[in-house]
Amino acid sequence: MFDKILIANRGEIACRVIETASRMGVRTVAVYSDADANAKHVALADEAVHIGPPQPAESYLKGDVMIAAALATGAQAIHPCYGFLSENPDFVDAVEAAGLVFIGPSAAAIRAMGLKDAAKSLMTKAGVPVVPGYHGDNQDPAHLAQEAGKIGYPVLIKAVAGGGGKGMRKVGAPADFAQALASARSEAKTAFGNEAVLIEKYVEKPRHIEMQVFGDGKDAVHLFERDCSLQRRHQKVIEEAPAPGMTPEMRSAMGEAAVKAALAIGYKGAGTIEFIIDASDGLRADRFWFMEMNTRLQVEHPVTEAITGVDLVEWQLRVAAGEALPARQADLAINGHAFEARLYAEDVPAGFLPATGRLTHLEFPAGARADSGVRAGDAISPFYDPMIAKLIVHGPTRAVALKRLERALAATEVAGSVTNLAFLGALARHEGFARGDVDTGLIERDLAALTVEPEVSDAVRAMAVLVALGLERGGDWSTGFTLWEPLAQSIVLAEGGVEFTAVARVLSPREVAITIGDRCVACRLGAAGWSFDNVVGPANAVRIGQDISVFAGHGFHFTLADPLQRLGDAAAAGNVIEAPMPGLVKAVFVSAGDVVKTGDRLAILEAMKMEHVLTSARDGVVAEVLVAEGAQVEPHAALIRLEEANDA
Ligand code: MV4
Numbered sequence: 001m002f003d004k005i006l007i008a009n010r011g012e013i014a015c016r017v018i019e020t021a022s023r024m025g026v027r028t029v030a031v032y033s034d035a036d037a038n039a040k041h042v043a044l045a046d047e048a049v050h051i052g053p054p055q056p057a058e059s060y061l062k063g064d065v066m067i068a069a070a071l072a073t074g075a076q077a078i079h080p081c082y083g084f085l086s087e088n089p090d091f092v093d094a095v096e097a098a099g100l101v102f103i104g105p106s107a108a109a110i111r112a113m114g115l116k117d118a119a120k121s122l123m124t125k126a127g128v129p130v131v132p133g134y135h136g137d138n139q140d141p142a143h144l145a146q147e148a149g150k151i152g153y154p155v156l157i158k159a160v161a162g163g164g165g166k167g168m169r170k171v172g173a174p175a176d177f178a179q180a181l182a183s184a185r186s187e188a189k190t191a192f193g194n195e196a197v198l199i200e201k202y203v204e205k206p207r208h209i210e211m212q213v214f215g216d217g218k219d220a221v222h223l224f225e226r227d228c229s230l231q232r233r234h235q236k237v238i239e240e241a242p243a244p245g246m247t248p249e250m251r252s253a254m255g256e257a258a259v260k261a262a263l264a265i266g267y268k269g270a271g272t273i274e275f276i277i278d279a280s281d282g283l284r285a286d287r288f289w290f291m292e293m294n295t296r297l298q299v300e301h302p303v304t305e306a307i308t309g310v311d312l313v314e315w316q317l318r319v320a321a322g323e324a325l326p327a328r329q330a331d332l333a334i335n336g337h338a339f340e341a342r343l344y345a346e347d348v349p350a351g352f353l354p355a356t357g358r359l360t361h362l363e364f365p366a367g368a369r370a371d372s373g374v375r376a377g378d379a380i381s382p383f384y385d386p387m388i389a390k391l392i393v394h395g396p397t398r399a400v401a402l403k404r405l406e407r408a409l410a411a412t413e414v415a416g417s418v419t420n421l422a423f424l425g426a427l428a429r430h431e432g433f434a435r436g437d438v439d440t441g442l443i444e445r446d447l448a449a450l451t452v453e454p455e456v457s458d459a460v461r462a463m464a465v466l467v468a469l470g471l472e473r474g475g476d477w478s479t480g481f482t483l484w485e486p487l488a489q490s491i492v493l494a495e496g497g498v499e500f501t502a503v504a505r506v507l508s509p510r511e512v513a514i515t516i517g518d519r520c521v522a523c524r525l526g527a528a529g530w531s532f533d534n535v536v537g538p539a540n541a542v543r544i545g546q547d548i549s550v551f552a553g554h555g556f557h558f559t560l561a562d563p564l565q566r567l568g569d570a571a572a573a574g575n576v577i578e579a580p581m582p583g584l585v586k587a588v589f590v591s592a593g594d595v596v597k598t599g600d601r602l603a604i605l606e607a608m609k610m611e612h613v614l615t616s617a618r619d620g621v622v623a624e625v626l627v628a629e630g631a632q633v634e635p636h637a638a639l640i641r642l643e644e645a646n647d648a
């Protein structure tokens with residue numbers, strides 16, 4: 001086994017690989033860009049090497065820099081994880097030329113699967129079913145149109161260098177073929193610098209089922225299937241293993257085909273054979289076809305680990321270190337059912353836009369595996385994939401595992417960025433999904449229902465008010481509980497930019513009546529936490545600065561609006577003179593209507609035993625004096641508001 005390996009990646013997958021390596025006694029070297037100097041993967045590794053600026057092209061995609069870092073630290077092997085350099089055969093060649101081990105397949109295996117047309121020909125020869133179609137060299141439009149006619153419409157035009165649906169066009173009738181071909185070609189040329197296409201029979205109601213394979217260069221096994229049909233715009237959302245509705249016959253036919261595919265290229269390491277399934281008539285052993293092979297560990301590998309008990313990263317290290325396959329096919333079996341949900345920092349109502357932000361609060365539930373590359377306090381950077389975590393659950397049956405997924409999602413707490421948690425929760429409760437009726441069109445068909453924003457209840461609002469008042473654990477009348485006077489307090493909270501006012505009347509340390517609009521919520525603190533109108537309410541809530549998050553199945557986020565603070569925010573525009581620190585207003589020299597010039601004395605603030613003279617930063621007219629002499633003020637409190645001389 002290796003003494004030390006370098007992990008040429010970041011985020012959750014770098015953390016995942018480091019964990020297994022450490023468990024096996026293998027020392028780890030992390031690499032990091034400027035954006036990742038304090039990242040979790042760096043903290044987990046035994047040592048770390050800085051590799052460049054945040055842009056991936058300048059850091060995580062630099063093969064020569066990775067190799068130099070491995071040589072400098074005495075690492076014997078490089079683990080590429082997924083993405084970045086993981087499927088770059090030139091990198092594999094360079095790693096080997098430097099006398100290092102690439103933890104993954106050979107460059108030749110990666111090249112053999114790199115182009116769709118060549119891969120399809122190879123698979124056909126190996127006896128693996130491929131989608132009926134044309135994948136020859138003749139790219140003449142008339143010839144392609146003729147081939148499309150032979151295949152029978154509808155057909156799908158695909159870029160041979162394609163991926164992620166780019167350069168793909170469905171054509172329903174011969175009359176539309178020429179135009180679709182031209183547009184697929186130009187998209188492929190732009191995206192991949194290769195305009196060659198192939199034509200396939202269009203598969204109706206497709207399901208995406210992939211087989212996990214593992215080889216040692218001589219022999220290969222499969223570790224059953226994963227169903228990744230729940231996708232949105234080619235982004236997987238929830239994956240599971242095994243596939244719902246899979247029959248033993250179809251599983252062994254697909255497993256056999258996947259092993260044939262791996263053996264055909266002398267495969268070494270973890271790989272995935274993607275199949276497309278025509279599910280228009282259920283799962284049938286004669287309706288699956290090879291799509292492509294991913295020559296790396298996949299994002300969704302944990303569902304396979306959950307049902308087989310195999311640590312795929314351990315297998316990767318052992319095979320790369322020269323060991324034979326750790327198990328034979330007959331040793332492998334499926335235990336129960338597993339789901340993985342991908343938790344993203346993204347703005348679902350805005351059309352699933354990637355989001356950024358600092359995660360002020362992050363809690364995962366016990367009872368689920370959470371693979372995450374971030375901790376509370378870490379930022380989601382705009383430079384990388386905005387995935388926060390993968391939540392993986394396992395159960396004896398699909399129904400039990402799905403319930404566990406639903407509960408795990410409801411108990412996941414994130415503050416500081418918007419997330420897709422509510423969307424994942426809606427999917428976990430989707431009836432068709434619960435029936436196992438999955439196909440790649442499910443999300444798009446039901447998008448409106450799946451993206452309905454969760455309603456904010458009065459209980460959730462009342463909880464936010466309690467947190468704003470510092471009452472989440474009840475009031476303590478003996479030590480500095482400040483609500484004696486007044487016993488009623490008015491609080492302004494903003495909810496998605498819309499403000500509401502709540503009046504809280506503290507009746508006792510454990511009883512508060514909160515009025516929001518024309519409703520009154522009776523809040524009572526008992527052994528199980530706060531109840532609202534006698535219903536036990538949200539489990540948890542946190543306040544970080546002015547931001548309050550209440551967790552009640554989803555995160556609901558509020559901002560505490562301090563009227564002085566709101567005025568203070570205008571200071572950036574130069575209109576408001578703020579208190580630079582907490583203090584006592586000793587004197588105010590101006591009143592509304594006074595004309596002031598740059599440098600004029602406006603007020604004196606006494607703070608930290610010193611007097612601070614506040615002067616005007618510009619010429620103007622005093623619009624408003626917001627404090628009186630003798631007032632105690634908070635930092636950033638607005639003291640005086642100016643306006644332009646000619647505004648008045
Ligand atoms: C197909 C297909 C229907 N018929 N091929 C999309 C990305 C690429 N990996 C393969 N894709 C498809 N190929 C034929 N002959 C439908 C898709 C497809 C799809 C496949 C898997 C998962 C999600 C998908 C979403 C839309 C279309």
